Amino acid sequence: MTAADPARQAQPAHSPSPGEVASRAAEVRRNWLLSTPALTLLFLAASGPLLVVILYSVLTPGEYSGVVWELSGDAWYRVILHRDIFDDTVSLADAHLRIFWRSAKLSLLTTFVALIIGFPTAYFVATRPPQQRTLWLFLITIPFWTNLLIRTFAIMEVIRNEGIVNSTLMSLGVIEAPIQLLYTDTAVLIGMVYVYLPLMVLPLYASMERLDFRLVEAAYDLYATRLQVLRRVIIPLVKPGIIAGSILVFIPSLGAYVTPRVLGGGKNMMLGNLIELQFGQGRNWPLGAALSLTLLVIVMIALLVYVRNVSRSESRG
Amino acid sequence: MQQQVSEGRVLIDSGKNSNDASLMIEAIGVSKIFGSGDSMITALDAVSIGIREGEFFTLLGPSGCGKTTLLRMIAGFEHPSSGAILLDGSDISELPPYKRPVNTVFQSYALFPHLTVAQNIAFGLQMLDRPKAEIAETVDRMLSMVKMEAMKDRLTSQISGGQQQRVALARALAPQPKVLLLDEPLSALDLKLRKEMQIELKRLQHETGITFVFVTHDQEEALTMSDRIAVMSEGHVLQVGSPHDIYERPANRFVAGFIGETNTLTAEVMSSTTDRISLRLGEGLELDAELPSGMTPKERVTLVVRPEHLRLSFGTTGSSLPGTVSNVVYLGTDTHYHVRLDSGDELVARVQNSSASDLQFGIGEAVAVAFEPSTVRVLRD
Ligand SMILES: Nc1ncnc2c1ncn2[C@@H]1O[C@H](COP(=O)(O)OP(=O)(O)OP(=O)(O)O)[C@@H](O)[C@H]1O
Ligand SMILES: [Mg+2]
Numbered sequence: 001m002t003a004a005d006p007a008r009q010a011q012p013a014h015s016p017s018p019g020e021v022a023s024r025a026a027e028v029r030r031n032w033l034l035s036t037p038a039l040t041l042l043f044l045a046a047s048g049p050l051l052v053v054i055l056y057s058v059l060t061p062g063e064y065s066g067v068v069w070e071l072s073g074d075a076w077y078r079v080i081l082h083r084d085i086f087d088d089t090v091s092l093a094d095a096h097l098r099i100f101w102r103s104a105k106l107s108l109l110t111t112f113v114a115l116i117i118g119f120p121t122a123y124f125v126a127t128r129p130p131q132q133r134t135l136w137l138f139l140i141t142i143p144f145w146t147n148l149l150i151r152t153f154a155i156m157e158v159i160r161n162e163g164i165v166n167s168t169l170m171s172l173g174v175i176e177a178p179i180q181l182l183y184t185d186t187a188v189l190i191g192m193v194y195v196y197l198p199l200m201v202l203p204l205y206a207s208m209e210r211l212d213f214r215l216v217e218a219a220y221d222l223y224a225t226r227l228q229v230l231r232r233v234i235i236p237l238v239k240p241g242i243i244a245g246s247i248l249v250f251i252p253s254l255g256a257y258v259t260p261r262v263l264g265g266g267k268n269m270m271l272g273n274l275i276e277l278q279f280g281q282g283r284n285w286p287l288g289a290a291l292s293l294t295l296l297v298i299v300m301i302a303l304l305v306y307v308r309n310v311s312r313s314e315s316r317g
Numbered sequence: 318m319q320q321q322v323s324e325g326r327v328l329i330d331s332g333k334n335s336n337d338a339s340l341m342i343e344a345i346g347v348s349k350i351f352g353s354g355d356s357m358i359t360a361l362d363a364v365s366i367g368i369r370e371g372e373f374f375t376l377l378g379p380s381g382c383g384k385t386t387l388l389r390m391i392a393g394f395e396h397p398s399s400g401a402i403l404l405d406g407s408d409i410s411e412l413p414p415y416k417r418p419v420n421t422v423f424q425s426y427a428l429f430p431h432l433t434v435a436q437n438i439a440f441g442l443q444m445l446d447r448p449k450a451e452i453a454e455t456v457d458r459m460l461s462m463v464k465m466e467a468m469k470d471r472l473t474s475q476i477s478g479g480q481q482q483r484v485a486l487a488r489a490l491a492p493q494p495k496v497l498l499l500d501e502p503l504s505a506l507d508l509k510l511r512k513e514m515q516i517e518l519k520r521l522q523h524e525t526g527i528t529f530v531f532v533t534h535d536q537e538e539a540l541t542m543s544d545r546i547a548v549m550s551e552g553h554v555l556q557v558g559s560p561h562d563i564y565e566r567p568a569n570r571f572v573a574g575f576i577g578e579t580n581t582l583t584a585e586v587m588s589s590t591t592d593r594i595s596l597r598l599g600e601g602l603e604l605d606a607e608l609p610s611g612m613t614p615k616e617r618v619t620l621v622v623r624p625e626h627l628r629l630s631f632g633t634t635g636s637s638l639p640g641t642v643s644n645v646v647y648l649g650t651d652t653h654y655h656v657r658l659d660s661g662d663e664l665v666a667r668v669q670n671s672s673a674s675d676l677q678f679g680i681g682e683a684v685a686v687a688f689e690p691s692t693v694r695v696l697r698d
Contacts, residue, residue: 217394218427220414222441223492232440236431 057289065283075286079294096274096291103271104298106185106260107253110192114200114249115242117193122204122241123234126211137205140198148195152262155191156182159263183265191259196252200245207241208234240310247306251299271295340403341496341528342368342391347400349386349552360386362552363400368496368530369545373522375531377539378549379575384532387549388498391530392421405495415444420489421498424505426481428473434484435460435469441492459487462521479510486521496528503538515542536576540564548572565623568609569696573621580664581621581696586614594695596620599660602636604690612697619696626692627666629654629684637685640664642678654678656686 057075059067082093125136143151158164159181166178181187211234219229235242257272264270269277271291278288349361361383368374376384389395390402393414401410409417420441428437438459442452460466463483468476473484482502489497499518503511519542522529533539539546540560547557548571556568567573570581584596587603594608596618606620630637643663644655647670654666664686678684 212425212427214423214425214427215429217414218421218423218429219440219444220394221392221419221421222488223415223444224440225415225444228444232444233429 053289053292057286057293059286061284061286065279065285067285072286075284075290078287079290099269099271099274100294102185102268103254106188106192106270107250107256109189110196110253111200111246111250113189113193114197115246118197118200118204118245119242121197122201122208125201125205126208127213133209137202140201143195144198148258149262151195152191152259155187155194156263159187159190182263183268185264185268187263188256188260188268188270191263192253192256195259196249199248199252203244203248204238204241207238207244211237243306243309247302250302254298254302255295339370340367341370341405342366342530343403344387344390345401345403347387347390347397347402349383349390349395350398359552361390361397364549364552364554365400366547366554366557368528371526371528372544373519373529373531373542375533375539375543375546376549377533377536377546377575379534381551382549383552384534384549385500388421388500388530388532391496392419392498393417418492418495419498420492420494420496421500422485422489422502424501426473426485428481428484428488430472430474433470433472434465434476437473437484438488438491440488445492455491459491462490462524463487463517479506479514482506482514483517486518490521490525490527493525494527496530497522499529499531501532501534503533504535511538518542540576548575550575566694567621567696570619570621573694573696578624578665578667579621580624580627581619582662582664583617583619586616586618589614594618596695599638599658602638602687604636604693606690606693606695608695609697612695614695621694621696622688622692624653624665624667625651626688627664628687629656629666629668629678630687631678631682631684637687638664639683639685642680642682642684645678645680654684656684658686 056067058071058073060070060072060074062068078093078096080093080096082091082095083089084091121140125133125140128136156163160166161178161180161182163182165181166175169175170178181190215233215237216229219233224232254270255272256270257276260268260270260273261276264273271294275288275291275295278284278291282288344364344366347361347364348359351358351360364383364387366387376387378384386395390397390410391404393409393412393416397410401408403409404417404419429440432440435456438456439452442455447455456469457466460469463486465480465483465487468480473481476484482505485502502518503514506514515538518529518531531539531542540563543560545557545559546563548555548563550571556563556572558566563572564576567576567579573579573581582598584598587595587597589595589608592608592610593605594614595603595605597603608614638658638660640656640658642654643657644653646653646655649670651667651669654668656664656666658664666686
């Protein structure tokens with residue numbers, strides 16, 4: 001739009017007066033002041049341990065555990081590369097890469113499945129009469145009241161070979177022998193979707209609750225079919241909720257420890273388990289620290305993508 | 318009686334139209350019941366109505382009378398509990414909104430906030446899978462029709478209320494629907510903008526030739542804009558007719574009271590034939606009036622007469638009603654005199670202020686009220 005546009009000139013954009021700018025600046029200052037205690041605490045609690053982890057990642061592992069105060073890049077090197085002990089040939093650290101890949105794959109799948117299940121759930125709750133919504137939200141958050149470990153063992157009970165799923169299918173004659181679900185990637189996926197689903201539903205619900213359903217009617221009126229209404233109106237408008245929910249599910253999935261440990265058995269490790277291993281049996285604290293930081297970087301990249309997406313959709317309206 | 322040209326024929330508007338071939342929308346015994354059990358609400362009760370092709374039809378009535386419900390049923394957002402809705406002769410009662418060639422201008426405008434002005438207008442055409450070139454051409458035409466070319470790339474949150482209104486109109490007109498539904502589209506605008514948009518709407522309706530069904534609770538808006546008006550109350554259609562018909566020949570007390578100011582009087586029936594009735598009002602006034610067709614009068618009837626049809630004079634004259642002026646309201650072009658009749662009834666007379674008329678009545682003054690028998694309307698109930 002050019003400056004010569006008469007309509008634009010007739011209606012100047014709101015350009016704030018100097019007084020407005022000053023009072024806004026004062027408000028910003030006050031807000032910073034008010035949040036200082038929280039920010040200080042967060043900074044100390046987050047940066048302290050982080051500095052320790054960064055430091056450990058560049059030290060040498062101790063004999064039995066802990067670290068020796070001797071700088072070494074070996075841990076970082078070993079995150080993705082592997083040197084053969086006998087002939088010193090360098091190759092990619094297959095075991096690590098496989099675990100990275102499984103973690104990324106399972107986390108993305110978890111996010112995707114949680115989105116597929118969470119979207120209609122959130123839509124359902126958001127379209128209930130207001131008095132009923134509180135009840136539905138309450139029901140959705142109930143699993144949070146139970147310890148994660150107990151919930152995970154409950155899932156184990158459901159999917160193990162003698163569990164409800166297999167025994168029901170067998171008594172119905174659908175299958176002859178039990179399906180091996182437990183200790184597979186599928187078990188980990190099921191467990192993580194179950195555990196993290198509320199984290200998807202809640203932000204989705206929050207943005208759907210704000211959705212003006214008259215827009216949905218307007219789209220129907222303008223010849224949009226159900227699918228087109230979903231694609232052209234609902235999804236674009238609840239996109240911030242979709243992104244927030246996906247991030248909230250993806251990040252903890254990536255670092256999940258309990259669920260893959262219990263449901264994946266020992267074999268199907270994820271990043272969290274690999275890290276734990278280095279601090280435990282592996283007795284390689286620097287490698288554990290380097291792996292933790294790798295995880296952190298992946299999470300930060302995911303967050304950056306989120307922030308960029310949200311700020312773009314906000315600047316559009 | 319007003320005459321109206323429709324499809325080259327001259328129709329005498331009678332308010333009866335059930336066998337008119339050019340009906341665009343026909344509601345046949347449509348009822349709508351919301352809820353169930355104790356909280357059951359009958360929003361519409363066996364409404365039958367015919368809307369002609371190419372006319373500006375207004376649904377007028379107080380809040381909660383079912384205007385929006387009827388409109389939403391034509392749009393397809395609600396389905397009748399009983400009865401049927403025909404569009405251009407075929408039953409559409411059960412069709413979803415996206416299968417009806419009917420578009421709505423919503424009271425809240427309901428513009429898509431994630432799309433620009435031009436994208437909003439294009440939406441319906443895209444959903445109909447029209448070719449890209451045609452969409453671009455139609456959008457440009459619509460933008461110029463509502464004078465919004467300069468804003469086509471703005472988001473709808475970046476334009477004023479009046480401009481949003483225009484975009485909503487353009488968006489609904491772009492797919493060239495058979496019927497355009499407008500649910501109180503002007504109620505959010507200030508008075509000046511509202512007057513402008515009234516003229517604009519009439520112009521658009523004239524240019525496009527599309528049948529407009531307009532909802533309002535503003536009787537003045539209804540009178541100035543409509544070809545025909547349906548007056549509704551509590552889920553019923555009380556009267557359908559031209560603005561002139563509705564104003565001058567209200568079917569009942571509700572319509573008379575809802576449309577403009579009016580005076581109601583009770584009169585004794587002296588005699589009646591099939592179409593005339595002789596009445597006596599109080600002591601001094603006897604008159605002969607038209608009897609609405611099909612009405613069999615009891616011994617007393619109610620009649621209405623508009624304030625502008627009352628004549629005031631000093632003292633008592635031959636056939637008139639005696640009374641005293643109880644209040645005088647000066648309104649610029651005319652003056653309202655409130656007169657308390659000796660019989661106890663209260664009347665309002667509107668007298669035009671012209672330099673020629675030197676008649677001025679003061680409060681407490683004795684006056685005689687008279688009127689032409691032809692300006693009196695006998696009510697059915
Ligand atoms: N979805 C609904 N559920 C229950 N009752 C409803 C519903 N929609 C409308 N009603 C009721 O039906 C009646 C008619 O409502 P409607 O919205 O058609 O009135 P209206 O004439 O458009 O009024 P207004 O001028 O205030 O918009 C009202 O009593 C209203 O409360
Ligand atoms: Mg309404």
